Amino acid sequence: MDRTEFLRYFVLSEISDDYENIDQVIFPAVTRIGRDHGFDVERSDIIEALKALVAHGLADAYILSSREPFSVRLDSMPTLDAPEVDFKTYFLITKKGRNSLVGRSTNI
Numbered sequence: 001m002d003r004t005e006f007l008r009y010f011v012l013s014e015i016s017d018d019y020e021n022i023d024q025v026i027f028p029a030v031t032r033i034g035r036d037h038g039f040d041v042e043r044s045d046i047i048e049a050l051k052a053l054v055a056h057g058l059a060d061a062y063i064l065s066s067r068e069p070f071s072v073r074l075d076s077m078p079t080l081d082a083p084e085v086d087f088k089t090y091f092l093i094t095k096k097g098r099n100s101l102v103g104r105s106t107n108i
Contacts, residue, residue, distance in 0.1 A: 003039065004049075010034075011049040012093060012101050015059055019071070019090035022046055023083045026091070043083065050091055051077045058097030062090045 001009065010033050014026045027046050034041035053059035054077045061074040065088070078089055093101065 006037070007034075007041065007045055007049045008052060009101075011046060012053055012058060012097055015091045016093045016098065016101060019062060019064060019092045021084065021087045021090050022050070022080060024087050026050075047080055053097065054091075056096075058094055058100055059091050060094055062092060063088050064090050 007030065010030050011026060014020055014029050020026050022043070027041075027043050030046060031041045050059060050061075054061055061076070061078055063072045063074065064070065065072075071090075080089060
C-alpha cells in the first residue's frame with residue numbers, strides 16, 4: 001500500500017462510524033496514525049484523500065446543523081481551503097465505501 005492509499009484507507013476508517021469533520025477529528029486522528037507509521041500528514045493530504053473518496057462514491061460530504069434539516073448531503077466535495085472553526089462540514093462513509101473498507105481494497 002503506497003502513501004496515497006494509506007491515507008485514503010485511514011481517512012475512510014475515521015468516517016466509517018459517524019459523521020466526522022476534517023479539523024475536529026479526521027486530521028488529528030490520521031496525523032497520529034501517520035506519525036506512528038513514520039510520515040507526516042498535512043491538512044492538504046486529508047483534503048486530497050477526501051476528494052478522491054467523494055469522487056469515487058466511497059464517502060459523502062454533508063453540512064450538519066442543529067436545526068432542521070439536520071444533515072444535508074452535498075453533491076460534490078466542498079472547498080475547504082481554511083480550517084473550519086464552526087465545524088459545519090462533515091464526511092460519512094457510503095455503502096460502497098463500507099464494502100471497500102471491509103474488503104480492505106487497495107484501490108481506494
